[in-house]
Amino acid sequence: MTLFLIVLLPFVGALVPALTIRAGRDVCAAATGLISVTALGLLLAQAPAVMQGEVVHARLDWLPWLGLNANFFLDGLGLLFAGLILGIGVLIILYARFYLSKTDSMAHFYTYLLLFQGAMVGIVLSDNILMLLIFWELTSLSSFLLIGYWRHLPEGRQGARMALAVTGMGGLAMIGGMLILGDIAGSYDISVILENRDAIQASPLYVPALLLILLGCFTKSAQFPFHFWLPHAMAAPTPVSAYLHSATMVKAGLFLMARLWPVLSGTEIWFYLVATTGLVTMVVAALIALFKDDLKGLLAFSTVSHLGFITMLLGFGTPIAAVVAVFHIINHATFKCALFMPAGIIDHEAHTRDIKRLGGLRRLMPVTFVIAAIASLSMAGVPLLNGFISKEMMLEEASHTVWLGSDLFVPVLAPVGALFSVAYSFRYIGHVFFGPVRTDYPAKPHDPGFGMWIAPAFLVTLVVLIGVASDAMVGDLVATTSRAVIGSSELPYYSLKIWHGVTPALFMSIIAIVGGLVLLSAHRPLERLWRAISVFEAKAVFDAVVESIAAVGRRLTDGLHDGSMSRYAGVFFVTVLAAGGLAYFGGAVGAPTRDPLPIAVVPAIGWLLLVICTGCMIAYHRNRFLALVLMGVIGVIVSIGFAYLSAPDLALTQLSVEVVTIILLLLALNFLPRETPRESSQGKRLRDAAIGVVGGLGVGGLVYLMLMSDFAQPTISAFHLENSKTGGGGTNVVNVILVDFRSFDTFGEIIVLGIAALVIYAVTETVLRGETGRRLARWMPPEPGAGDRHPLMMVVATRVMMPIAIMVGVFIFLRGHNEPGGGFIAGLIVAIALVMQYMASGFAWAEARQRFPYHRMIAAGVLIAALTGIGAMIAGRPFLTSAFGYFQIPPMEEFELATAMAFDVGVFLTVVGAVMLSLESLSRIARHAGETVNLEPMDVMPEETETPEKETQ
């Protein structure tokens, strides 16, 4: 369970910065830090068991038959990575508190940071590859937010976009690879996959799976040729670079290679792909780093180089190389993070990161100098620091690696990479801190406050301690992690000590350090040469590729989407008809199995009316008012049809919906043109008519065939009929289905209805505020309105009818459970009663007498329905289970009370609220368009008729 908590904590905690920022920046940072510290504490509490060789599991089955489980496990590898993520996370939160300027939104930053942290922890603790993939994508998304944090800077936005494009693309490839892998192993659980090495490597799908997964790892870990996104991501604030781009996210690719190392490694293709990519990346990136003038650019390429270093070791496929890889992951995280933070400090204090404009900072910023120098020396691989030991061990492994039959290729190139590494490390020290103090810094540099240097100082302390006493410091951690990576409890012989004797690696080290120093001393001429030969700019290539893909996409979209809605609709109908035709002509239709019902005279007349009205609709639809009248007739016939065919509830609903729909369309028609012009050519009309006729024939034929044959299988309706009274306590089965059997459906539907009404409300609000609202205010009605807008007879009649109509509504509602009726119908009836007041006395008059707003009514309705459902859960039953009982209060008859009735109240309120909010919104537009507001309920008040006459006299 603790594992769930560790993963969830950062996600839940992502709310904390926004909640605490009002209490000040210190409180916000402290609260955020506390989240990470708590998660770290929970993790460390598990550490002793893991160090003993135990693997902590946490399982939560969600859809086990699909392999979708929320399973977490913690072994040595997970512990190391989760520890790095949370531990360095705490330091970064501290550092960022002082790094961010007053104008930067701290709450945003910490929220993104915690989201990222949660996603990273999720990756390293997942025991299910599908869940791992989700966390993987989450890191891409949250890092997008972090890199683009300074959204006002174009570099930040471009860098974020590039990072997302490259890592996102890799992530997509990886999804494919992981699915193949899970398919081969027969399980998506990592712990199961890890036990199926032989089956996986023997599978013909091993190579495609490997290629896809490596694509994901290489893009994430910025391996050549996907390395180019990382330097551009340096537009991010420095805490982000230090966190994501040195210690955590870019190591996700390495983590995955290490995680799957037991099953994927050891084959030739693994060796040549991974080791070669790593080697090339290490050398090329180190060379580029040497000539980067941007301090963070230098560090970015050095990171790429060191990631290549670790990738190469994993690629070697030998257990001892894997141990070295693990060790270097620890070392790199410590010294690289401790290098990024001083770079941020320098940027912060000197207002530039350009190495050419720096120099001589040793005297001005002594504390920063000491921190940066120690970390740099470790990166260069100078003895007594941790970087030295892992580099020594790497060179030792490289010295006896044979590549394509050549025993010189790797042993020569590896020290060359190390040599460049020494050169750029010393450049960081020499060109930034040494040399004369200058007078032309953009700002006067000085050491920052304690808060900003304590985090890197802590890290360099670790650098020194691990360097001096590696075994005591991290010996157990390396051993435990390595066992997890190798997948066996047997570790190869290795020793984490400074002096390994006179070995080839020692000579390589010496050559690298001396060569690196020589290279640096010749930096100026070499740089001119480099500038002359390097014409290749990865960003330009990337932009060109993206642009050409976008151009193809644009052409395709523009071709298909030309803005002609009727064409889309036509294509849609033709496609559907073709699919239906294909099914019809490809299948067999059985003979009718039911006897048709006799045709009575009255239904036949109704049918004739419907057909005539529909025909008239086609002929006269250009007269819009007439079209509405015809639509009303059709609706009424449909309602009567429902009543005739044993569906009283449907008849009631259809009738009342018909009324509100027609009123709604009338209100809208007030502003729309009264006529539809004749635009389409004869040919197009014929074509559309043909589509319509074919569609009508198809649907009609389908319905006829369906009606004439029995159900292929017994339906579930019998269950509802049987249990309606005994289980749901009502005799109106339709209503019991709505509020009881399928009340979850109904719950969803009233929410949809409420959302639709809120959309209408929101659209109205937006429109009335904008340009359209101003235009509307100048709107003139095309014809004069009725002289008697609020006729006396109508006002009086509706007032008298209002209580009666509402009583009918209440009656329909109350009887709904046992007789036709219920919340939907009652809601519509009450809405109609209210609308009548609007129509009779005008919108403004009615609104002034309205006690509560309709959107609150919708909310109340949905809440009541939800609370009814939750009530069942409190009583220990599933959501929305209903209960009922019979009561008697003398002298009344016995009556029934059911919780379903409370649910129906929710339905009722939502329906009234939604219908009224929609109509009200349209009326608001009318009012905005200059419709006058009357203060009296009718135009001519009977008792005041004397007064105007007197005045006129």
Added chain:
Amino acid sequence: MELLVASAIGVLTAAGIYLVLRQRTFPVIIGISLLTYGVNVFLFASGRLAVNLPPVLTKTAEGYSDPLPQALVLTAIVISFGMSAVIVMLALVAYLSADTDRIDMGAEKGEEN
């Protein structure tokens, strides 16, 4: 009776499709409403037709019509009101802000056949 219901649905559908393919918002809305009638009756009819057998339990009833499609169609009718209201609103707003109720964007260059 089956023939009447089936042909009525067919007629409604045919008219609905024809109107949806028009160029202005209002006939399209009317067309969608006609299609809605057709679809709702279609769904209702999937429970097969019955006369004088309402699904209200009584001691004397000889049988009941299928209640399940009725319950589904009941909510469908109400939801289709919500949908109509939204598209009516959008049509109105589009007309007020663009001063035309054509449904085709870029009508100048769009096909006019």
